Amino acid sequence: MAVELKDLTRSEENYSQWYNDLVVKAGLAENSAVRGCMVIKPYGYAIWEKMHDALDKMFKQTGHQNAYFPLFIPKSYFSKEAHHVEGFAKECAVVTHYRLKNAPDGNGVVVDPAAKLEEELIVRPTSETIIWNTYKGWITSYRDLPILCNQWANVVRWEMRTRLFLRTAEFLWQEGHTAHATREEAIAEATKMIGVYKTFAEEYMGVPVVVGHKSPNERFAGAEDTLTIEALMQDGKALQSGTSHFLGQNFAKAFDVQFTNKEGKLEYVWATSWGVSTRLMGALIMAHSDNNGLVLPPKLAPIQVVMIPIYRGEEQRQQAVARFEEIARELESKGVSVKIDARDNVRSGFKFAEYELKGVPVRLALGPRDLENGTIELVRRDTLEKQTVQQEGLVDSIVALLDEIQHNIFHKALAYRDSMITRVDTWDEFVETLNTKGGFISAHWDGTVETEVAIKEATKATIRCIPLDAEPEEGKCIYSGKPSHCRVLFARSY
Amino acid sequence: MAVELKDLTRSEENYSQWYNDLVVKAGLAENSAVRGCMVIKPYGYAIWEKMHDALDKMFKQTGHQNAYFPLFIPKSYFSKEAHHVEGFAKECAVVTHYRLKNAPDGNGVVVDPAAKLEEELIVRPTSETIIWNTYKGWITSYRDLPILCNQWANVVRWEMRTRLFLRTAEFLWQEGHTAHATREEAIAEATKMIGVYKTFAEEYMGVPVVVGHKSPNERFAGAEDTLTIEALMQDGKALQSGTSHFLGQNFAKAFDVQFTNKEGKLEYVWATSWGVSTRLMGALIMAHSDNNGLVLPPKLAPIQVVMIPIYRGEEQRQQAVARFEEIARELESKGVSVKIDARDNVRSGFKFAEYELKGVPVRLALGPRDLENGTIELVRRDTLEKQTVQQEGLVDSIVALLDEIQHNIFHKALAYRDSMITRVDTWDEFVETLNTKGGFISAHWDGTVETEVAIKEATKATIRCIPLDAEPEEGKCIYSGKPSHCRVLFARSY
Numbered sequence: 002m003a004v005e006l007k008d009l010t011r012s013e014e015n016y017s018q019w020y021n022d023l024v025v026k027a028g029l030a031e032n033s034a035v036r037g038c039m040v041i042k043p044y045g046y047a048i049w050e051k052m053h054d055a056l057d058k059m060f061k062q063t064g065h066q067n068a069y070f071p072l073f074i075p076k077s078y079f080s081k082e083a084h085h086v087e088g089f090a091k092e093c094a095v096v097t098h099y100r101l102k103n104a105p106d107g108n109g110v111v112v113d114p115a116a117k118l119e120e121e122l123i124v125r126p127t128s129e130t131i132i133w134n135t136y137k138g139w140i141t142s143y144r145d146l147p148i149l150c151n152q153w154a155n156v157v158r159w160e161m162r163t164r165l166f167l168r169t170a171e172f173l174w175q176e177g178h179t180a181h182a183t184r185e186e187a188i189a190e191a192t193k194m195i196g197v198y199k200t201f202a203e204e205y206m207g208v209p210v211v212v213g214h215k216s217p218n219e220r221f222a223g224a225e226d227t228l229t230i231e232a233l234m235q236d237g238k239a240l241q242s243g244t245s246h247f248l249g250q251n252f253a254k255a256f257d258v259q260f261t262n263k264e265g266k267l268e269y270v271w272a273t274s275w276g277v278s279t280r281l282m283g284a285l286i287m288a289h290s291d292n293n294g295l296v297l298p299p300k301l302a303p304i305q306v307v308m309i310p311i312y313r314g315e316e317q318r319q320q321a322v323a324r325f326e327e328i329a330r331e332l333e334s335k336g337v338s339v340k341i342d343a344r345d346n347v348r349s350g351f352k353f354a355e356y357e358l359k360g361v362p363v364r365l366a367l368g369p370r371d372l373e374n375g376t377i378e379l380v381r382r383d384t385l386e387k388q389t390v391q392q393e394g395l396v397d398s399i400v401a402l403l404d405e406i407q408h409n410i411f412h413k414a415l416a417y418r419d420s421m422i423t424r425v426d427t428w429d430e431f432v433e434t435l436n437t438k439g440g441f442i443s444a445h446w447d448g449t450v451e452t453e454v455a456i457k458e459a460t461k462a463t464i465r466c467i468p469l470d471a472e473p474e475e476g477k478c479i480y481s482g483k484p485s486h487c488r489v490l491f492a493r494s495y
Numbered sequence: 496m497a498v499e500l501k502d503l504t505r506s507e508e509n510y511s512q513w514y515n516d517l518v519v520k521a522g523l524a525e526n527s528a529v530r531g532c533m534v535i536k537p538y539g540y541a542i543w544e545k546m547h548d549a550l551d552k553m554f555k556q557t558g559h560q561n562a563y564f565p566l567f568i569p570k571s572y573f574s575k576e577a578h579h580v581e582g583f584a585k586e587c588a589v590v591t592h593y594r595l596k597n598a599p600d601g602n603g604v605v606v607d608p609a610a611k612l613e614e615e616l617i618v619r620p621t622s623e624t625i626i627w628n629t630y631k632g633w634i635t636s637y638r639d640l641p642i643l644c645n646q647w648a649n650v651v652r653w654e655m656r657t658r659l660f661l662r663t664a665e666f667l668w669q670e671g672h673t674a675h676a677t678r679e680e681a682i683a684e685a686t687k688m689i690g691v692y693k694t695f696a697e698e699y700m701g702v703p704v705v706v707g708h709k710s711p712n713e714r715f716a717g718a719e720d721t722l723t724i725e726a727l728m729q730d731g732k733a734l735q736s737g738t739s740h741f742l743g744q745n746f747a748k749a750f751d752v753q754f755t756n757k758e759g760k761l762e763y764v765w766a767t768s769w770g771v772s773t774r775l776m777g778a779l780i781m782a783h784s785d786n787n788g789l790v791l792p793p794k795l796a797p798i799q800v801v802m803i804p805i806y807r808g809e810e811q812r813q814q815a816v817a818r819f820e821e822i823a824r825e826l827e828s829k830g831v832s833v834k835i836d837a838r839d840n841v842r843s844g845f846k847f848a849e850y851e852l853k854g855v856p857v858r859l860a861l862g863p864r865d866l867e868n869g870t871i872e873l874v875r876r877d878t879l880e881k882q883t884v885q886q887e888g889l890v891d892s893i894v895a896l897l898d899e900i901q902h903n904i905f906h907k908a909l910a911y912r913d914s915m916i917t918r919v920d921t922w923d924e925f926v927e928t929l930n931t932k933g934g935f936i937s938a939h940w941d942g943t944v945e946t947e948v949a950i951k952e953a954t955k956a957t958i959r960c961i962p963l964d965a966e967p968e969e970g971k972c973i974y975s976g977k978p979s980h981c982r983v984l985f986a987r988s989y
Contacts, residue, residue, distance in 0.1 A: 038565035071532035080603035098589040099653040109574035
C-alpha cells in the first residue's frame with residue numbers, strides 16, 4: 002500500500018491521466034473487478050463522509066427527514082412517465098432471476114431458469130417512480146403535505162465509459178423527493194435546495210458555482226424545470242455538480258397521487274427532486290489539486306493537521322512525539338483533527354510527499370533544534386509556503402490558518418473561474434475561445450433546441466445553464482443570428 | 496398519514512400481528528410494491544440513524560475505517576469458497592442484462608436480449624468475496640496489515656417469507672472485514688467486535704444479550720467460528736442480533752491473498768467479518784414495546800421529550816407554547832431532543848396516544864392551571880406513571896429521568912430474560928419447558944450435528960449459542976444421553 006509518488010502524471014501533460022493517478026495514488030478510490038464499479042477506499046470515503054455529514058445537517062435544518070426506499074423498481078413503473086422511461090430505463094441493470102443452482106457439470110453455479118421473475122426488476126437509477134408509488138399511500142389530504150424526504154443511497158446507471166467518481170456505473174448519492182400542495186411551494190423548494198447546494202459547494206468544498214436553469218434539452222427526464230450548479234475545473238471544462246428539479250405534476254399524474262385541498266377538491270400533488278453524488282468528489286479533486294497532489298479545503302479534510310517528528314535515534318523521536326501529543330490534545334479540544342505520523346520505517350521526506358499528495362492542509366515538523374528553540378516548522382498545503390514559527394500561540398494561529406486556507410482555496414478558484422468567463426458575440430470568437438482558452442462562454446442563443454444541438458455537434462460545447470442572475474439583454478444568437486433576450490453559459494464539460 | 500390507534504392488535508392475542516401493526520402504525524416501516532423489500536419511513540429511519548451513529552463511533556474508536564465496495568459481485572466469485580457458495584449464492588438477485596428497449600408492440604419496455612452480460616452479476620448478499628478480491632491488491636507485506644475496514648451498505652437475500660425489519664429481501668447493515676497477520680490477532684478482533692455489539696445492544700438498545708459461539712451447524716458459510724449475540728423477545732423466542740466471524744484463511748486462500756511476514760516468508764492472511772443490520776430494529780421493538788405501542792430507550796429515541804399544550808382558545812395555546820419553548824431551549828442546550836406539538840386540529844388525548852404509540856420516553860403537558868401554579872404534568876413512557884411536578888428544577892430532573900428510564904428499560908428486560916433461562920436435564924423437561932414457558936433452555940448436548948438436527952426437527956428449537964462464559968460441567972445430552980462437557984442454550988427463534 003506504499004504510495005508511489007514518482008509516477009504522478011503532470012496535469013499539463015495529460016490532465017485526464019493526472020486526475021486518475023491522483024485518485025488512485027492518494028488512496029481515494031480504484032476500479033473494481035466489476036465493470037464500471039469503483040471501490041471507494043478509506044481516505045476517499047472519509048472525505049465523502051464529511052460531505053455527507055455537512056449536507057445532511059443542512060437538509061435537516063431546512064426541514065427534511067431521511068427515509069429509505071427499495072433498491073429495486075418494477076420494470077413497468079418506468080413506462081408510466083413517458084420522458085422518464087426514455088431518460089433512465091434504457092441503460093440499467095436488470096434483475097431477471099432470483100436463484101442460482103449448481104452447474105450440471107459440477108463447475109460452479111448457474112442461473113436457475115425455474116427462478117425467473119414474472120416482472121423484471123430494475124436496479125434504481127433514480128427513485129422517483131418507486132417513491133411516488135409509495136407517496137400514493139401517504140397522501141390523501143392537504144394536511145399530509147408537504148412531505149420532505151431525503152434518501153442516501155446507491156444507484157446504478159449502466160454507463161459505457163466510466164471514470165472514477167465522475168461517471169461510474171454504481172455511485173453513492175442523496176436524492177430528495179418532496180410533495181407539495183401548490184406549484185409555487187414546489188418551485189420555492191426546488192430553488193431553496195439548489196441554494197443549499199451552492200452554499201455547500203462554495204463554503205465547504207471551496208468550489209464556486211454558477212446557479213442556473215438547464216435548457217429544455219438538458220433537463221432531467223420528467224422535469225418541468227431543472228436547476229443546476231455548474232463548477233469549472235482547472236482544465237477549463239465545466240462540471241455539473243448538483244441538480245434540483247421542479248417536476249410539476251408529472252409523477253403525481255403517472256402514479257395517480259391526488260389530495261383533497263382546503264376547499265375539498267381533488268388535485269394532483271406537485272413535486273421536486275434534487276440530488277448530489279460522489280461526483281462531487283471529482284469536482285473537489287479537479288478544482289484545487291496540483292502536481293504534488295490533492296489540495297483539500299480544511300472543512301472536508303479527514304486530517305487537518307499532520308505532525309511529523311524529525312529525529313536521530315529513539316530518544317529524539319520520543320521527545321518530538323511527546324511535544325506533538327501535547328499540541329494534538331490542544332488542537333483536538335478546538336475541534337481540529339490531527340494525526341501524528343511517528344512511523345520509523347519511512348523517511349520524513351517520504352512522509353512530507355505523502356501528506357502533500359493526500360492534501361492535508363497543514364503540516365508540522367519538529368526536530369531537536371526546534372525543541373531547544375521553542376519553534377516548529379509549519380507548511381500550508383495550499384501555497385506550499387514554509388515558515389518556522391514559535392510554539393507559543395501555535396494552536397490559536399493554526400485554528401486561524403485553517404480558516405484562512407479555506408478562504409484562500411475558494412478565492413483562488415473563484416478568481417480562476419471569473420477569469421474564465423468570456424463574453425463573445427460572434428461565432429468565430431466563440432469557436433476561437435473554446436479552442437484556445439476554454440472555460441465558460443457567455444453568449445446569446447436563440448432559445449431553440451435545433452441551435453443548441455447544432456452548436457454541440459459543431460463544437461462539443463453545451464449550454465451549461467441560463468444563469469439565475471442573467472440580466473435581460475437584447476442580442477443576436479451567435480449561431481443563427483436570430484434575436485435573443487439574454488446570454489447563456491456555454492462550455493465543454495465532463 | 497393519521498395514526499389509527501384503535502386497530503393495534505393486543506400482543507397476547509396475536510404477537511406476530513401486534514408486531515406488524517406496531518411497525519406500520521408507529522410509522523417505522525411498511526411493505527413496498529417490490530416483493531420482500533420494505534420502505535423505512537422517516538421515524539423508523541431516524542432510529543436507525545441513531546443506531547448507525549452510535550455504532551459508527553464505536554467502530555472508529557476501535558480503529559476501524561469506513562470504505563465502500565461494489566453492489567455487484569461476479570457470479571464466479573461465489574464458487575471460489577465452497578461453503579460460502581452453498582450458504583449464499585442460491586437465493587439471490589441475479590442481474591443478467593444491462594439494457595431495456597421499447598417493446599415491439601409499443602407498450603412499455605422489454606429486456607434487450609442483445610444486452611446480455613457475459614457473466615451474470617449477483618446483488619451482494621454479503622461482501623466477503625468482492626472485498627477479498629480487492630484486498631489481494633492491497634496486501635503484499637506484513638506492513639500492510641492489519642486492514643480494519645467497515646462498510647455501511649444495502650444487501651439482498653431472496654427470502655421466501657419476509658417480515659418487516661426481521662427478514663426482508665433487501666436490508667441495510669454494516670459489515671466489517673478485517674485482515675490480519677496472525678490467527679491470534681484475527682480471533683482477538685472477532686472477539687472484540689462481538690463485545691462491541693454486546694455493549695451497543697445493552698447500553699443503547701437496552702436489550703440484554705448472551706454472547707456465545709454458534710454450533711458448527713449454525714456457523715456463517717465460510718467461517719471457522721461464529722460468535723453471536725442472542726436476545727430474548729417478550730414472546731419467549733430468541734433473536735440472533737449480531738454476529739462476528741473468525742474466517743481463518745478461507746477467503747485468503749480462495750482469493751490467493753498472501754503476505755510476506757517479518758521473516759520474509761509468504762503466508763495466507765487471516766480474516767474476520769462481523770455485521771449487524773436493520774434486524775436490530777425488530778429486536779428493539781419486540782424487546783420493550785407494549786399494547787400501547789413502542790417503548791424506546793432514550794439513547795435511541797428520535798424525540799426524547801414531547802410537549803403538548805392543554806388549552807381553550809388561542810391565547811392559552813400561545814401561553815403554553817411560549818413556556819414550552821423556554822423549557823425546550825434549556826433541554827436542547829443539555830443535548831435533549833424535544834418536540835412541541837401545538838397542532839390545533841387534533842385533540843390532546845389523540846396526541847397522548849400518538850406519542851405513546853411512538854414510544855417517546857417523556858411527555859409533558861401544560862395547561863392554564865399549571866401556568867398559574869408553576870407545575871407541569873409529566874408522564875414517563877416505560878411505566879406510564881403520571882405525576883405533577885414543579886417547573887422549577889424540571890430540566891435537571893428530566894435529564895436524570897432519561898438516564899433512569901434507559902436503566903429501567905434494560906433492567907426490566909434483563910430480569911425477564913434471566914427469568915426465562917431454564918436449566919433442564921431431561922428430554923421431557925426440555926419439551927415441556929419449550930411448549931409451556933419458552934425462553935432459553937440451558938441443557939447438555941453431545942456436540943454432534945445429528946443430535947442438533949434431530950432436536951430441531953422434533954421441536955423447532957435450535958442451539959442459539961454455546962455461551963462464552965459457560966462453565967465446564969459434566970452431564971448427559973438431553974436427547975442422546977451421551978456425555979457432554981458443558982451446557983448450551985436452546986430456544987425457538989426468529
